[in-house]
Amino acid sequence: MKLYYWPKTRAFRALWMLEEIGAPYELVRVNIRAGEQGAHGFYHVNPMTKLPALDDNGVQVSESGAVLLYLADRFPAAKLGAALDDPLRGRFLQWLFFTPGCFEPAMAEKMVGSAGNTFSFGWGDFDRVRHAVEGALEEGEWLLGERFTAADLLLAGTLQIAFMAKLLEPKGRIGDYVERAVSRDAHVRAVAVEQRELAALKH
Known part of the structure; x- marks a missing residue:
């Protein structure tokens, strides 16, 4: 590999x-x-x-x-994923695609100060993606509930960038989520x- x-x-x-x-x-x-x-x-x-x-x-x-x-x-x-016959496969794919398809474009838009177009752009705006993440984390420690997956790895790593860029404060439910992810032995x-x-x- x-x-x-x-x-x-x-x-x-x-x-x-x-x-x-x-x-x-x-x-x-x-x-x-x-x-x-x-x-x-x-x-x-x-x-x-x-x-x-x-x-x-x-x-x-x-x-x-x-x-x-x-x-x-x-x-x-x-x-770190969900098998084809796993009922959580759809949710896993949703959140795996969410980071590059919604969160990163919204981050880039906010960083350059673009007004954007919340109707036409698939990600809406930065507040919408932030609320989506917060809502997902109300249901468990990870995006699929109690199971850490590649979708969490991708999102948590990107949230770290958002923290460094001062787009988000590393606190609250999202801050705790990232802290759990980066405390994993593999991340270390x-x-x-x-x-x-x-x-x-x-x-």
Whole structure:
């Protein structure tokens, strides 16, 4: 398993997921500061020239949500997804698609101060997505209730970015949710890998 990776990018989501799964993987560094993501070889892995991207013995997947869904289905024993016959499969997919399809566009819109179009845009606006998250967390510790999944990993990691960008305060139900997620052993291990990679760049 190869993860195309660079520190301080969205590739951290896939790194965290791989640590949750416990499958062996290799980091393939793509130096986005030097423009390596635009190289011909990587363009064929991800034509959007973004991270993360994954190569599983020749099966190539890009886009964060797709990578996490692929890994959840590929390693069902890790219980980070929902099987096709699981009644929670629909909810799992809904929330997995929610982060890149609704939360991130609403974040970007708020960061640049765009008035947006709450009628035409699928995400409505930032307040709407925030209320959606808060509503989901009224029903349990995680988006699927008592079960942590890749959808939580993706959303919690993105909420951390929202906290850093001062779009949200890390408090209340959402703050507690993120704290639970980042306290997981796999997240701690992924952070250690990231710190190791960052330290290697300084030498």
